[in-house]
Amino acid sequence: MKALFGVGLRSVHFHYLEEHRPREIDFFEVITENFFKTKGRPRTLLEKIRQDYPITCHGVSLSIAGNDDIDLNYLNAIKTFFDEISPVGVSDHLCFTRANGLSVHNLLPFPFTKENLTNLKNRIDYVQNFLKRPMSFENLSAYLQYTDSEMSEWEFISELQITTGCKILLDLNNIYVNSFNHKFNPELFLSKIDFKQVTELHVAGFSNKETFYFDSHSKPAYPELFELYKKVLNQRSDLPVLFEWDEDIPEFSILEDEVLKFKKIWNDHGK
């Protein structure tokens, strides 16, 4: 079965995409919060793009692992947006972004505890019932862990899959960055994932800050990521792959080149 390859729909490429329909791209991902309120040019372009490509929506503000009540106004707004543009998939992150009514617009890690598993299960159920659609949740890149954690990240995600049936958007770059930062074998992580419940892969480039790796989404993918992708292909070869580039975004053709690298790996795997 063919895998689909996509990129993020970013404002720096609006002009290009108003005039071109890239052939190497199978789908586009939009950051939900960048599009859910606007009725201007970004929305107009999205309406045009979605006539020619499947769209996925990737959120950054649900704060599914948080303890603040989930805001009904926000949920209503994203539900309306999803209903209007009919994405083929919706996702957010396994993280918290808010506390006491304030946002940090960043994806913060939480302790991997049984208490948080229960909290997540309840909140995921609530959100999916409200939205009337399944959501996938992405593993995080984290620059700190908690002494309170009772299990590793992969054990937590595996438990989450078993106890909630939750769909996972697996970010290979985040696994690789975390494996360096928190000193574990990324293949061990992959070995604990139930790939039947994975809906999509994210790949990107990171920045080597010498004392740690930073998930900057500002570079081409490193060769190590290609190797991880090959490992995934041994488990499942039909997962959509989304290349993320969010800082120092280059011209669109360079994004296409990055996508082609992963397409080639997929093609070689099938031979």
Added chain:
Amino acid sequence: MENNFLESNLIKYINLSEDKPEILMDKIIPAGNLSNLEALEVYRDDYFARLKEAMNHHFPKTLSLISSEDWDDLLIDYIIANPSPFYDLEDYGENLDSFLLNHQNNLIVKYPFLVDIIRFEIKFKKLFHQKSSLGLDTLELQNAFISDQEICLTSTHFIHSSHFPIYNLITQNEIDSNLEDENEKEHILALKKDDKIYIYKLSRPEFLFVNFFQTPSKLSLVLEELEDNLAPQVLEKLIRLLSDHGAFVKN
């Protein structure tokens, strides 16, 4: 309970509501070769970088008209004083004008036009995200005038008045120019059509005419109020401009 404590204190540390990392220090294991404090600072630095990037995006003209040091200092003060309650960054900075007036008098003295250009950019951003509307076409507008119906302007426009030459500032980055008469105001009309925004300078009578139609009004009554200040050919040109941009709707 423990989660609430962690979340609350991490967010307070990141947005500088409270600068007490020691509460978190024995709760975290840092990434790579970072120290505990450096790991926390990764998140704080990223928070400030994201909000600054959003503000640079929302206020490109303001950014280009004042020194980068002054802009950076203003942003840091603003971000510390205004932790974000928002789910997205589109509305962040919406009170930058009042923040300046209340807290940054030195900057206003140095750049007297600053509050006005910020207000212009806040209006511009709102207009950018508005849906382009289909207002009355020329024939429909003529009929509305003939039958003396109330009409008003759609939300896809704004008007902006200033004691400073905002038009030149935004179109040519000309800081040095001043209005000749201190009592004089410059009036700007922004109209949106097909997702593009067009900026026009208006005379005072033209501005007054447009301003009447912020609320539903009859052309006959507006012309009476204007007391012949607007020459017929100027009025006709202005109405054509507004109708070409689909700016009028029936009440």
